[in-house]
Amino acid sequence: MQHLIQRLINRKDENGASAVEYGLLVAAIAALIVIIVFALGGIVKEVFQDTCDTIKTEGAAGGASISKTCS
Numbered sequence: 829m830q831h832l833i834q835r836l837i838n839r840k841d842e843n844g845a846s847a848v849e850y851g852l853l854v855a856a857i858a859a860l861i862v863i864i865v866f867a868l869g870g871i872v873k874e875v876f877q878d879t880c881d882t883i884k885t886e887g888a889a890g891g892a893s894i895s896k897t898c899s
Contacts, residue, residue: 877898880898881898883898884898
């Protein structure tokens with residue numbers, strides 16, 4: 829009988845992930861997204877600025893009035 833009780837006490841029921849594991853997974857994904865945004869943010873900003881400058885230049889050459897929404 830003591831052996832049965834000892835087995836029940838030492839039994840670990842680890843079916844599926846716990847909330848802590850899900851929390852760590854979400855934190856890791858969020859950290860990865862933040863790193864990617866900071867790493868690629870400058871490149872994306874440059875691309876949009878170049879596009880805006882090209883639109884301003886081409887629009888001014890054609891005589892069209894381009895709004896000053898790009899800065």
